[in-house]
Amino acid sequence: MGEFGMPMEQLYMYTLLAAGALTVLCVFFGEVTEFKGTWPIFNPIVILAFFTFGSAIGFLLETATEFNEWSVLVMVVLAAAILDLLLYFVILLPVSSASTIHSEESLPGQLAKVVIPIPGGGCGEVVIETYSGVISKSATGYNNEAIAKDEKVMIVEVSEDIVYVKVCAS
Missing domain, CATH: 2.40.50.140 (Nucleic acid-binding proteins)
Incomplete structure (x- = not known):
C-alpha cells in the first residue's frame, strides 16, 4: 500500500490521466495559459510534461521492477526533470523563437x-x-x-x- 491509501501504480496512473487531460485542455486553450515574460519553469506545458513523464515512468517502474517506492520516486523525479529539460531546450525553445507570426x-x-x-x-x-x-x-x-x-x-x-x-x- 502506497501513499494516500492506494497502491503507487494506481497513483501514478491517476496522475498520468490527469496530466494528459490537462495537456489536451492546454493545447485547446493555450492562449489563456500563456505566461509571457516569466521564468520558463512556470510554463504550463513544461509543468504538465514533467508530471506526464514522471507518472508514466513511475507506473512502468512500479509494475516492471522490484524497487521500493522511494527509490522509484527518486528515479522518476530525475528522469522526468531530464526529459523536461530536453523537451524545453530541444523542442519548445527553438519552435517559439522560429515563429512566423509578426507584429x-x-x-x-x-x-x-x-x-x-x-x-x-x-x-x-x-x-x-x-x-x-x-x-x-x-x-x-x-x-x-x-x-x-x-x-x-x-x-x-x-x-x-x-x-x-x-x-x-x-
Missing part, C-alpha cells in the same frame, strides 16, 4: 513590393519578405496616391490591418 509594430520602416496596384484613395496589396517567409498585407497610399504594380514601397504606418505605404526614392 504590426515591427512593420513600419520595412520595404515591400506592390503586387496589386494601389489606386488613388483605394486599396491594393503589398508583400513583405522576411527571414521567415513572405507576408501579404492590404495597402493604401500614405497620401492617397496611386502606386503601380512592382513598385518598391516603404511602410509608413499600420492601422486596422492595413499598411500605409509611400514609394521609395530610387
Whole structure:
C-alpha cells in the first residue's frame, strides 16, 4: 500500500490521466495559459510534461521492477526533470523563437513590393519578405496616391490591418 491509501501504480496512473487531460485542455486553450515574460519553469506545458513523464515512468517502474517506492520516486523525479529539460531546450525553445507570426509594430520602416496596384484613395496589396517567409498585407497610399504594380514601397504606418505605404526614392 502506497501513499494516500492506494497502491503507487494506481497513483501514478491517476496522475498520468490527469496530466494528459490537462495537456489536451492546454493545447485547446493555450492562449489563456500563456505566461509571457516569466521564468520558463512556470510554463504550463513544461509543468504538465514533467508530471506526464514522471507518472508514466513511475507506473512502468512500479509494475516492471522490484524497487521500493522511494527509490522509484527518486528515479522518476530525475528522469522526468531530464526529459523536461530536453523537451524545453530541444523542442519548445527553438519552435517559439522560429515563429512566423509578426507584429504590426515591427512593420513600419520595412520595404515591400506592390503586387496589386494601389489606386488613388483605394486599396491594393503589398508583400513583405522576411527571414521567415513572405507576408501579404492590404495597402493604401500614405497620401492617397496611386502606386503601380512592382513598385518598391516603404511602410509608413499600420492601422486596422492595413499598411500605409509611400514609394521609395530610387
